Amino acid sequence: MTSSTTSGARETLPMRDDSVPSWQLLLTLTVAGAIAGLAVVTLYDWTRPRVEAHKAAVLREAIAEVLHAPARADTLWLSNGKLSITRPTGDDAKKAQRVYLGYDAADKPTGYALQVVEPGFADPITLLIGYNASRRELLGMKVLESKETPGIADKIVLPSFTTQFRGRVSPLTGIKRDESAKMASDRSAVVMITGATISSRAVVRGINRTIAHWQPYLDAYGPAGGTSHDTLAAGGKR
């Protein structure tokens, strides 16, 4: 065998007469790719408005919940180091951080809705909090997304956990269940969930971090910044 190769007397292998020319292989893949692309992009464009509308509705509902049904809410964008009601143009609009400012029927600001994203035990936990910046007081809390351990740490979405945040003062501190008597004297205390300490601490940490990040911008922002919130003083009783 080897000798025949070295001597150069090779036997030609029988060529497959049914082999497909390369251009045809390329054409097959190109056509398939083009059809696939067209189908996917068409469907995407067609369904996008519906998906966006649903996302907006979910967000609106969450804002209404944490700010206790404001008459309306404005989106404020963070651009060039300060909050502004005008949407940044171009690429910045997608990347810009934003908060939502709720107003009551008399057009007085009632509080901000801030989004919190904090790594939990499994995946990032996403929350929305209602926040009165001048009184540093939480108005409400809602878990938007959590993949925490089912049956144990997913209790962070239950009202028994979330409702206690209302009226608490930032920065929050997590306390154990058997210390829950402290809730009355310490307005920053929230009771952690037994067996889900990591998840509940992540919630508290995330809220504190988010408020610390936003507080200077909220203070600097005119309409609802450092001034007192009469509407809240009246309505925000605990």
Add this chain to the structure above:
Amino acid sequence: MRCHAAPDIPGRPMPTATEDFVRGIWKENPTFVQMLGMCPTMAITNTVKNAVAMGVLTLIVQFGSNVFVSMFRKRIPNEVRISTYILIIATFVQIVDIGAEAIMPDMHKALGAFIPLIVANCLLLGRQEAFAAVNTVWRSGLDGIGMGLGFTLGLSTVGTVREILGSGSWFGIRVMPAGFEPWAIMNMPPGGFLGFGLVLLALAWWKDRAARRAAVRSALGRPAATTALEEVTV
């Protein structure tokens, strides 16, 4: 262009439409017999609702890609068939993903990353290679629906065990007595293995019992081998 092998073994009668359809549901059930698509079987069967949704989405992809692969089976050169099949499957998965997000956003969110992962379900490419590439559109379509239904059946069976034990409910309806303490582990990934294992155990026990009964029956000289036995001896 190279032709694919003949679809059927010479001498064997052509399978009927019913056989094409039923094959995936029972005799070659993707979950319990072929043991394909284990990733969604473990991951997405914590509730029956999730299991059914995942099964139906897979059914749509399986049916659509079976029909397409079969339709173009004589036009797709053998040399690029894997790329083309995967492209067809991936396109259907993308369509199902976008469609699910628009039609049932909550379910889309619950299934999360597992919808895109349908692309990697070996059941799909397996059926293209083994069936759709060598059979007519009609038969491939039936095969796709059958396999999809079989997969849905498999997932929802595991989902039934997991949801009843893990949440005390079935399809969201409470079925266990009020005093029942749910087994949290059944909702977690290990519960996937436990639930699947329990179902396989039950099936194996049942098949074994049926075989033993048949053996006794034939030993006694009675007419043996019921059709039921043939069905379970998969």
